[in-house]
Each structure stands twice: as structure tokens, then as C-alpha cells.
Amino acid sequence: MSPLLLLDEVGRDFGSPGALGSWLRRGLGHGERRIVRAVDEVTIAVGRQEVVGLVGESGCGKSTLGRIAAGLIAPSRGEVRVDGVAIAGLSAAVRRRSMLRVQMVFQSATASLNPRQTVREILLEPLRVHRLAPRAERDDRVADLMRRIGLHTGFLSRDPHQLSGGQCQRIGIARALTVAPDLVVCDEPVSALDVSIQAQILNLFQDLQESLKLSYLFISHDLSVVERVSDRVAVMYLGRIVEEAPVASLFGRPSHPYTVALLAAAPRLGAQRRVAAVVKGERPSPYNPPAGCHFHPRCPRAVELCRRVAPERREVAPGHWSACHLA
Amino acid sequence: MAPRFDGATVVLSVDRLRTVFETAAQTVVAVDDVSFRLHQGEVLGLVGESGSGKSMTGHSIMGLVDPPGRIADGTILYRGEDLGHASEDRLREIRGNHVAMVFQDPMTSLSPTLSIGAQLAGVLRAHRRIGRREIRERSVEMLRRLDIPSPEARLRAYPHELSGGMRQRVCIAAAMLNEPDVLIADEPTTALDVTTQAQILEEVRDLCRNTGTAVIWISHDLAVIGALANRVAVMYAGQIVETGPVAELLAAPRHPYTRALLSAIPGANRGVRRLPQLTGEVPAIGDVPTGCRFRPRCARADAACEAPPVLVACGIGREVRCVHPLSDADATIDGAIP
Numbered sequence: 182m183s184p185l186l187l188l189d190e191v192g193r194d195f196g197s198p199g200a201l202g203s204w205l206r207r208g209l210g211h212g213e214r215r216i217v218r219a220v221d222e223v224t225i226a227v228g229r230q231e232v233v234g235l236v237g238e239s240g241c242g243k244s245t246l247g248r249i250a251a252g253l254i255a256p257s258r259g260e261v262r263v264d265g266v267a268i269a270g271l272s273a274a275v276r277r278r279s280m281l282r283v284q285m286v287f288q289s290a291t292a293s294l295n296p297r298q299t300v301r302e303i304l305l306e307p308l309r310v311h312r313l314a315p316r317a318e319r320d321d322r323v324a325d326l327m328r329r330i331g332l333h334t335g336f337l338s339r340d341p342h343q344l345s346g347g348q349c350q351r352i353g354i355a356r357a358l359t360v361a362p363d364l365v366v367c368d369e370p371v372s373a374l375d376v377s378i379q380a381q382i383l384n385l386f387q388d389l390q391e392s393l394k395l396s397y398l399f400i401s402h403d404l405s406v407v408e409r410v411s412d413r414v415a416v417m418y419l420g421r422i423v424e425e426a427p428v429a430s431l432f433g434r435p436s437h438p439y440t441v442a443l444l445a446a447a448p449r450l451g452a453q454r455r456v457a458a459v460v461k462g463e464r465p466s467p468y469n470p471p472a473g474c475h476f477h478p479r480c481p482r483a484v485e486l487c488r489r490v491a492p493e494r495r496e497v498a499p500g501h502w503s504a505c506h507l508a
Numbered sequence: 509m510a511p512r513f514d515g516a517t518v519v520l521s522v523d524r525l526r527t528v529f530e531t532a533a534q535t536v537v538a539v540d541d542v543s544f545r546l547h548q549g550e551v552l553g554l555v556g557e558s559g560s561g562k563s564m565t566g567h568s569i570m571g572l573v574d575p576p577g578r579i580a581d582g583t584i585l586y587r588g589e590d591l592g593h594a595s596e597d598r599l600r601e602i603r604g605n606h607v608a609m610v611f612q613d614p615m616t617s618l619s620p621t622l623s624i625g626a627q628l629a630g631v632l633r634a635h636r637r638i639g640r641r642e643i644r645e646r647s648v649e650m651l652r653r654l655d656i657p658s659p660e661a662r663l664r665a666y667p668h669e670l671s672g673g674m675r676q677r678v679c680i681a682a683a684m685l686n687e688p689d690v691l692i693a694d695e696p697t698t699a700l701d702v703t704t705q706a707q708i709l710e711e712v713r714d715l716c717r718n719t720g721t722a723v724i725w726i727s728h729d730l731a732v733i734g735a736l737a738n739r740v741a742v743m744y745a746g747q748i749v750e751t752g753p754v755a756e757l758l759a760a761p762r763h764p765y766t767r768a769l770l771s772a773i774p775g776a777n778r779g780v781r782r783l784p785q786l787t788g789e790v791p792a793i794g795d796v797p798t799g800c801r802f803r804p805r806c807a808r809a810d811a812a813c814e815a816p817p818v819l820v821a822c823g824i825g826r827e828v829r830c831v832h833p834l835s836d837a838d839a840t841i842d843g844a845i846p
């Protein structure tokens with residue numbers, strides 16, 4: 182059976198100006214704009230009722246990959262398949278319906294809410310536009326969601342700017358859930374929440390995974406959260422997935438040197454004032470990524486081969502993939 | 509041994525601050541009876557429940573509460589100067605030169621139509637007369653210190669072309685370029701992975717050491733607070749419910765809410781199927797419980813909690829707003845502190 186979502190060798194570049202754009206810029210003396218390969222030929226699948234965690238350092242391409250998965254931006258290369266069907270080949274109407282099954286919780290919560298709508302309108306709109314629930318049931322559905330995200334229904338009449346950061350973030354989560362999707366791409370969904378409300382939201386995600394058979398692509402920099410929610414975890418570095426494994430295997434027996442460094446750097450309560458950067462060396466430029474293995478300038482184990490040849494991913498244990506020459 | 513700041517200069521002193529949003533329909537008290545002092549070079553961690561008034565405390569200090577919100581009561585002294593009575597010009601000068609804030613949502617504080625370089629130049633020029641060459645050098649240097657690769661190229665980028673964590677760091681860079689006396693950072697590293705975060709924390713510590721900047725670091729992440737702050741204040745429903753030196757407070761919380769926070773950390777709950785979460789109804793807007801605000805959700809509540817508790821001293825440099833504070837024995841959380 183084909184997975185619910187498959188990203189097949191997808192890539193995405195930014196900053197490649199069209200002919201006119203580049204001509205204009207040169208004319209204005211801005212010089213040639215450089216290209217960022219934000220996502221570099223990534224293959225990843227999310228199965229039904231599965232949670233795939235996505236981690237990696239800031240700027241490595243997680244949000245870009247998430248937005249491709251949610252159908253919000255088109256990949257420059259490769260294919261997005263939902264239930265085995267390539268999205269790019271569908272007619273606009275069919276595509277819209279099929280992408281409705283994939284919803285996104287945005288990283289910048291406040292900026293993603295329409296400032297001219299009340300919370301009620303924000304939550305009802307997708308139901309209304311797609312004629313999802315009978316009109317009489319819509320309000321109940323919204324009220325139920327509000328309770329589950331820990332906000333009183335009194336907040337329904339507010340505008341986004343009257344909410345705190347964490348309240349906005351929870352409205353963003355509720356908005357993604359109203360349409361009863363099959364897959365939710367969550368981009369740092371609990372990053373602004375105190376741990377107690379975070380716990381409530383993570384429990385809610387888990388409940389919905391079981392009761393509605395929901396799947397998640399779960400992007401977070403917080404490794405303890407990712408370890409908590411994920412079935413499988415993918416580690417990204419400079420646009421590529423360098424390791425992918427079942428959660429216990431990844432946290433228990435990390436194979437890729439970058440993953441090892443990432444896990445070692447996690448701050449923990451009690452380990453006070455010892456939060457030190459374990460991944461040493463200057464961060465590579467995404468405009469001009471290192472040849473061979475992207476990680477080689479910072480890798481403690483790098484050998485000559487790493488400087489020249491990009492490692493292929495290899496299965497180091499059942500279901501555990503690592504893209505390292507020494508794996 | 510954590511440094512003590514008892515003898516250091518007080519740069520900011522907030523006393524009985526009360527900030528409200530008043531409309532015909534209702535009054536929301538966002539900040540209620542908040543008092544604290546901030547010493548030169550000190551980092552105060554501000555933690556608390558979502559919606560408890562952390563950001564509004566920061567906005568109030570900056571004089572940036574938008575109507576219908578207003579500061580209804582209390583005083584804010586910056587080096588002894590009462591900001592409540594300062595002119596709008598003076599406030600602008602203080603914001604430009606002395607007290608800087610990194611706002612919670614970087615997209616709302618960055619201008620979408622200006623390049624990063626232009627925005628940083630604006631900050632530097634507000635501070636003093638400065639040439640183009642120096643502007644460029646200082647901007648690049650600051651971005652590099654905050655771990656942004658290819659800073660020269662990023663100066664030409666616009667905010668929407670940056671990742672979430674890069675935007676946050678640009679906002680931090682703008683605040684730090686000021687070398688402010690007081691830095692208020694509102695959830696500044698929520699999008700940052702641990703390595704980048706460690707780098708930022710290191711830079712902030714340097715800033716405190718070298719320029720004596722005092723910092724209010726608002727964060728929900730107790731591990732970050734533990735690594736960075738000297739002192740912590742915990743907020744619940746608009747009030748500070750507990751405050752004290754960071755190590756003592758995290759090791760042995762006195763307030764039941766603080767303990768609930770510590771016990772909900774995912775890392776402290778490996779192998780548990782459901783994370784512990786607070787029980788009880790979420791209070792309605794404007795409808796704060798009488799007496800102790802945590803009462804509807806507190807396992808220790810009894811008749812004594814029906815009167816509003818006040819902050820009382822409980823150990824050296826520690827205060828708690830609870831009539832039945834936890835003892836050392838109650839406070840230990842299994843697994844939270846390895």
C-alpha cells in the first residue's frame with residue numbers, strides 16, 4: 182500500500198531570479214543574486230496514523246520541506262504524492278480537495294492569523310468554504326476544539342492581536358484541526374507554550390492520532406518533544422536528510438555524527454550552565470554548501486573521501502538509514 | 509556559586525504594576541500587582557502559563573501598551589526615573605538607547621519591505637552618527653556572532669526570505685547592537701535548535717558581563733532559564749506567584765503551580781503514556797477566581813485559600829504567593845532533575 186504522503190526526491194531552490202529579475206537587479210547595481218538550495222532531493226514518507234518527527238538546526242530547510250508537504254509551495258524538482266497520486270498532475274479542484282486532507286500549523290503563529298477576522302471566523306471559515314459540517318454543527322465543533330486546546334469560548338469573539346503568543350499558537354492548531362484532515366504538518370507547534378499547556382496539546386495530538394487516525398509531520402527543535410511524540414524521526418542538515426530511524430533507535434543508537442552531536446547538545450534541567458555548543462566549527466553557508474558530505478567541515482570523523490563524495494543513504498539497522506561514509 | 513546582585517546598582521524597579529484592557533463589555537487585568545527589581549548585569553528569567561501576562565509586563569515597561577490597554581497602577585523606575593511620568597519623546601529616547609525589547613513574534617517587529625541590512629542600519633543610526641562602512645562592519649559582525657552563516661549576503665535579504673530562527677536572531681541582533689542597559693527578550697529562542705541556542709545564550713552572557721546589560725528573559729523553557737538566569741519569577745494569571753534564585757527554585761519549588769510546571773516537562777516523563785497536565789476548567793476571560801487564582805486547579809486548596817494570598821518570604825531571596833507552600837520534601841519531582 183502506498184503511504185499517505187510521499188515526498189519523492191523533492192528539492193526546492195530559492196533566489197533564482199527570472200531573466201527579467203536578474204537583468205533588473207544587475208541594472209540597479211545589486212549584483213547577481215545567489216541561490217539557496219533549501220531542500221536538496223529529499224525522500225520521506227508518512228504512513229497512516231504515523232508521526233514522523235523532523236529535526237535539524239535553524240535554517241536547514243525544515244519549514245520549506247513542511248510547506249512542500251502541505252502543498253503550499255511547489256517543489257523545484259521531484260514529486261509529492263498523496264495516497265500514491267502525484268499532486269502536480271491533478272486538476273485544480275481535485276487538488277484542492279486532496280490537499281485539504283493535509284493541513285499546516287505555521288511556525289509564525291501570530292503572523293499566520295488574519296488580523297481582520299475574529300477567532301470564531303478564523304475557525305469557521307474552512308468549514309464554511311469547504312462545506313464540511315452541517316451549519317448547525319459547526320459552532321459545536323469549534324467550541325469543542327476550544328475546550329480541547331485549553332481556551333475559554335469567550336476568546337471566540339477576540340481579534341488575534343488581543344491574544345498572547347501562546348494563545349495565537351493554539352488557535353493555529355485548532356484551525357488546522359477543524360477540517361478533520363488526515364495529515365497535519367506541525368511546524369514548531371508548541372514552541373511558545375509553557376510545559377503544562379504543551380502537555381495538554383501533545384496529549385490532544387495523541388488522542389486524535391488514535392481516535393481520528395491522524396498522521397503528523399512534526400517539526401520541532403525540542404528533542405524531548407520529538408522523542409515523546411514521534412514514531413520515526415528524520416534528521417536534516419543543510420537541505421538533506423542525513424539520518425532516519427524509528428524513534429528508539431535514533432535516540433538510543435544514533436549513527437550519523439551530526440545526530441550524535443545534536444543529541445549531546447540538548448540542554449537538560451540540572452545540567453546548569455553547561456549548555457555548550459557541541460557542534461563545533463563555522464556553520465556552512467547555504468549559498469555555497471561544502472562539497473561531498475555537507476557536514477565534513479564540522480565532522481570529527483571526516484576522512485578524505487568525505488570531502489569529495491556525497492554519501493548515499495544506507496540501511497544500518499532495520500528501518501534505520503544513515504547518510505555517512507562511515508556508517 | 510551563582511553571582512549575587514544584592515549590592516549592584518538597581519537599573520529597573522517595577523512596583524505594583526497593573527495593566528488592564530478595558531472595553532465596554534469587560535475588563536481584562538493582564539498584569540496584576542507585579543513588582544521586581546533588576547540589577548546591573550543580572551538575568552531575570554520570567555516564566556509562566558500562556559496568557560499569564562509575561563509579554564504585557566514587557567510591553568508595559570517599554571511604554572508600548574496599545575489602547576484600550578493602559579497601565580492602571582504602579583510605578584516603573586528606570587535608574588530612578590519614573591517612566592510613567594516621562595514624555596513621549598523621552599520614552600522614545602529610552603527605547604532607542606537604553607531599554608530594548610525583542611518581541612515575541614519577529615514578523616511583527618521586522619518591516620517586511622526593508623532589507624535586513626537597512627533595518628540594522630536604522631538601529632545603529634538611532635543610537636549615534638555612524639558611517640556606512642562601520643554600519644556594515646558592525647551588522648555583519650553581530651550576525652556572525654549570532655551564528656548566521658554568510659552574513660554579508662543576508663544583509664540584502666528581506667525578512668520573508670529568512671527561516672524562522674534567522675528572523676529571531678535578526679531581532680536579537682538589532683536589540684544587542686544598541687548595547688542597551690536593559691534587554692527584555694520575549695521568547696527569543698523558540699525556533700532555535702540547541703546548538704544555535706547555546707551560541708545565543710553565550711553571546712547574551714557576554715553582553716551582560718562586558719556592558720553590564722541587565723536582562724529580562726521571558727521563556728517557557730525551564731532548561732534555558734536554568735542555564736541562563738540568575739533569578740526566576742513565575743507568573744500565573746497576571747501575578748508573580750513565586751520568585752527566587754534559579755537553582756534553588758527549580759530544585760525545590762514552593763508554589764504548587766511551579767511544581768506542576770516542572771513535572772510536565774516531557775523529558776521528565778519518559779515512558780509515561782500521557783503527560784501530566786493541569787486539571788480543572790480554564791478560567792473564563794475577566795472571570796478570575798476569587799482568593800488564590802490557582803485554587804480551582806490546586807490539589808492543596810482549602811478554606812484558607814479563599815482569601816487572596818500575598819507574596820511572603822520563604823528563605824533567602826525567595827518569595828511565594830501561597831498559604832500552603834511546599835516543603836523541600838513535597839517539592840521533589842521524580843526524574844525532573846537527573
Ligand SMILES: Nc1ncnc2c1ncn2[C@@H]1O[C@H](COP(=O)(O)OP(=O)(O)OP(=O)(O)O)[C@@H](O)[C@H]1O
Binds near residue numbers: 218238241242674699
Ligand atoms: N522565500 C524564500 N526566499 C529565499 N530564501 C528562502 C525563502 N524561504 C526560505 N529560504 C531559505 O531557505 C533556507 C531554509 O529555510 P527554512 O525556513 O526551511 O529553514 P528551517 O529549517 O525551517 O529553519 P528554522 O528552524 O530557523 O525555522 C534558509 O536559508 C532560508 O533563508
Ligand SMILES: Nc1ncnc2c1ncn2[C@@H]1O[C@H](COP(=O)(O)OP(=O)(O)OP(=O)(O)O)[C@@H](O)[C@H]1O
Binds near residue numbers: 612
Ligand atoms: N489587546 C488586548 N485586549 C484584551 N486582552 C488582551 C489584549 N492583549 C493581551 N490580552 C490578554 O492579556 C493576557 C496576558 O497576555 P500576555 O501576552 O502578556 O501573555 P503571555 O504571558 O505573554 O502569554 P504567552 O506565553 O502565551 O505569550 C492574555 O490573557 C491576553 O489574552
Ligand code: SF4
Binds near residue numbers: 506
Ligand atoms: S560522511 Fe564523513 S564527513 Fe560526513 S558525517 Fe560521515 S564521517 Fe562525517
Ligand code: SF4
Binds near residue numbers: 800808809813
Ligand atoms: S494558596 Fe491554596 S490554592 Fe493557592 S496555590 Fe497555595 S494551596 Fe493552592
Ligand SMILES: [Mg+2]
Binds near residue numbers: 288368671
Ligand atoms: Mg522553520
Ligand SMILES: [Mg+2]
Binds near residue numbers: 345346347562563564
Ligand atoms: Mg507572550
